[in-house]
Amino acid sequence: xxxxxxxxxxxxxxxxxxxxxxxxxxxxxxxxxxxxxxxxxxxxxxxxxxxxxxxxxxxxxxxxxxxxxxxxxxxxxxxxxxxxxxxxxxxxxxxxxxxxxxxxxxxxxxxxxxxxxxxxxxxxxxxxxxxxxxxxxxxxxxxxxxxxxxxxxxxxxxxxxxxxxxxxxxxxxxxxxxxxxxxxxxxxxxxxxxxxxxxxxxxxxxxxxxxxxxxxxxxxxxxxxxxxxxxxxxxxxxxxxxxxxxxxxxxxxxxxxxxxxxxxxxxxxxxxxx
Ligand SMILES: [Zn+2]
Numbered sequence: 628x629x630x631x632x633x634x635x636x637x638x639x640x641x642x643x644x645x646x647x648x649x650x651x652x653x654x655x656x657x658x659x660x661x662x663x664x665x666x667x668x669x670x671x672x673x674x675x676x677x678x679x680x681x682x683x684x685x686x687x688x689x690x691x692x693x694x695x696x697x698x699x700x701x702x703x704x705x706x707x708x709x710x711x712x713x714x715x716x717x718x719x720x721x722x723x724x725x726x727x728x729x730x731x732x733x734x735x736x737x738x739x740x741x742x743x744x745x746x747x748x749x750x751x752x753x754x755x756x757x758x759x760x761x762x763x764x765x766x767x768x769x770x771x772x773x774x775x776x777x778x779x780x781x782x783x784x785x786x787x788x789x790x791x792x793x794x795x796x797x798x799x800x801x802x803x804x805x806x807x808x809x810x811x812x813x814x815x816x817x818x819x820x821x822x823x824x825x826x827x828x829x830x831x832x833x834x835x836x837x838x839x840x841x842x843x844x845x846x847x848x849x850x851x852x853x854x855x856x857x858x859x860x861x862x863x864x865x866x867x868x869x870x871x872x873x874x875x876x877x878x879x880x881x882x883x884x885x886x887x888x889x890x891x892x893x894x895x896x897x898x899x900x901x
Pocket of ligand 1 (some may be wrong): 871872873876891892894
């Protein structure tokens, strides 16, 4: 699932390539993934318009359209991917929509699991989940003080709290594992059981993990924006391997629809089932 660092780097790649480009043709291959909140039809609503900005809000990517306020909003969920390709290249069978640009390049949205959504809207507040987003996890105004204030109403397991988008936006399963590991906090501890010092460790880890990941991805992603790079992470996806900090074996726990990875030795704790 693309998270804040993945989408930030995709945004940085697309910005200079898309801004100012006119969309000359739109193909919708899987209409079920497309939500047209303008009722104009995606192709009719977008063809001939140019892109004025590429932005990221949490785990959403927003393309602003010129001529009148309008936005294409992408919520990639588990498996949504953007591809930036030269026209005429063979598309994967799970391609959802293709935007052909005036310079001959194409932007594809593909979704192997068909769980993501592509919205066309004149009003961003109509996009489910977007208006409810809390501050971005890297928002400079999200100080430790504000973080502590915002986390107060959330009483559940810290890993889960970190992925609540109305609390802070941008973190999902992979990076919540990384943040808990960096903060040396057992991911299933209740937020209410964490000391002030531990909350501060989580905050500091959140900033450091996300900033460092963006730096790594900037070097490695390039034009392959559809490839999700996770091999550099410390614990996520590394169940059974050695913890890079203490050498103990990294644990893997299966949740309802995800795997959580952590180190029992440097993130001690016990799972309390309720
Ligand atoms: Zn360890």
